[in-house]
Amino acid sequence: MNPDLVAGAAVLEAIQATDKASALEEILGAAVQAKLVAKKDKAALLDRLHAREKLGSTGIGNGVAIPHVKGDEIGRVGLVVARSLPGIDYEAIDGRPVHTLFLLLAPTDKGQEHLAALKWISGLARDTDFRRFFLAAESAPAIRDLLLEMSGPA
């Protein structure tokens, strides 16, 4: 896993949203704020995030969701990591609320990096220790440190 992706990620320790639509808007807003994507592209990207969810929820289970969008307007692979302690009703495939969101943004031609990021996130989602430490982390910097620690050799 590319540590630069984690180092450059926007980290939100407590998002306000409690439903899926507001959560997607909030994390994409954070991506704009972190300049991972341009503000002018936000509406179109949000539409595509929703369209992707309609094909099947990206809530992969264990309280983890990976909303993702690709596009030519995205300059480089970007990541927003967001936490909701109360949990979000995300229509996840196991029906459980989502506490951890990984928003993945990728240029259209970066399929390989996208697959590598999915692999990393899937590994985290399966890791009981990661999930416990993530939920217990005291601050956004603590969450980032945890993610960096977990982004060693894939």
Add this chain to the structure above:
Amino acid sequence: MNGDSICRATVTLGNKNGLHARPAYLLVQTANAYAASLKVGRDGMVVDGKSIMAVMMLAAESGAVLDLESEGPDCEDQIRAVRALIESKFGEDG
């Protein structure tokens, strides 16, 4: 009864974007429609084909060769369905 049958197949991923989230989900959904267990192997890594998180751990790109091993009374049907799904490129691209 004396043991379940084992069925195997080797399939090459042909869709452009590889085994990303949606194809992984479709594969797992297809596998779970059958009683048989499914193992998916790639370059020596073998994972549970009924778990989306496990399948995404393969990070299999287009052109990757997947070894399927199904064990159970309906293994033939399961392998046939999973192979058909992969060969259809998950309905993604031409």
